[in-house]
Amino acid sequence: MQYQYTLEDLLHLMAQLRNPEGGCPWDLKQTFASIVPSTIEEAYEVAEAIETEDFEHLHEELGDLLFQVIFYSQLGREQCYFDFPRIVDTLVRKLVRRHPHVFPSGELHGENDSSSAGEAEVKQNWEAIKAEERSAKGEAGALAGVTAGLPALTRAAKLQKRASQVGFDWPDINGVLDKIEEEVAELREAVASGDQEHAGEELGDLLFSCVNAARHLKADPEAALRYCNRKFERRFAAVEMALSSEGRRPTDASLEELDQLWEQAKMEEGRELDG
Structure with a gap:
């Protein structure tokens, strides 16, 4: 399929947006720091599109994320820090260096013999190279x-993984689950004491242990929580819809009624999944 525009066109567009003569006023006033929130937001929108299997719009979200890199490269070029070709060169060099099983000659286009390295060996080598x-x-x-x-x-999760690589880890998830129960008990004690600062610290310990459980389950804690957030939104929307059909809002219902509607939403969702 032939497309109208290329990466070179995108780089040219970015330069024009930042052109002091005739460029975009908003783009001209941006800095490295000011576009960081947008970069983070775009990355999460890519993650959401993938997790919800919205592949029809994934290419658009990826384009928005790519634009952030292009924006940074333009700022870097203007301030003589780096440019887009240097970003690409640095990335390719790093990836070639970290994949000796694919590029044993150390060159992208060099003479490369096939490697029989397994996944475990590849991961071990990857971590060793990153450590170097x-x-x-x-x-x-x-x-x-x-x-x-x-x-x-x-x-x-990353801190725990690093510690695990040098042997500081629970042998299995059972130890982690015991630790979670221990942290819950300590949180209860802190709450009972009325010391909110200490309770907040204990809550942090509990969250850290929950992340450890996610790691042992080979689950991404951020992805797991995002899934839970979407589930909560979906079920609460069902509660609101049920009340709206009666001309009411959540503030018009008792906690007991809201809880009953919540359980109904869960049951209905379960039937839909079974069906």
Whole structure:
């Protein structure tokens, strides 16, 4: 299929948007920092499209995310930090270096022999190479280089994975579940004491342990919580719809009635899944 525009056109468009003469006023006033929230939002919209299997619109969401990279590359070029070709070159070099089982010559277009490395070996080599890269950057310690700006659940999972790689981990999920129960008990004690600050700390410990459970189940905690959020929205919308059919709103119903409607929504959802 032939398309009208190419990556070169996108780079040209970005340069025009940032052109002081005739460019877009909004784009001209943006900085690296000001577009970070948009970048994060676009990444989550890509994740949502994939998780909801909205493949009809996924290419559009990916385009929005790509535009963020193009925007950063234009800002970098203007300030003589880097440009788009350097971004691509750095990425390709890194991926070739991290895939010696695919590129044993260390060159993208070099003479490459096929490798029989299994998935476990590939993962082990990947982590070893990343550790070497962190060491070269002066990042010491098993937990070095885990970005502080990550969502807290994701960062917790990464920190736990790093610790696990050096042997600091529960042997199975049963120990994690016991730890969750322990943290729940400690949270109850903190709440009973009336010390909200301590209770908040204990809640953090509980969340951290729940992330550990997700990791042992090989589940992404962020994805799991996003799924739960969508489920909550869907069921609460059913509660609102049931009340709306009677000309009422949730504020017009008692907690007992809301809970009953919630259970009905769960049952109906279960029947639809079974059907």
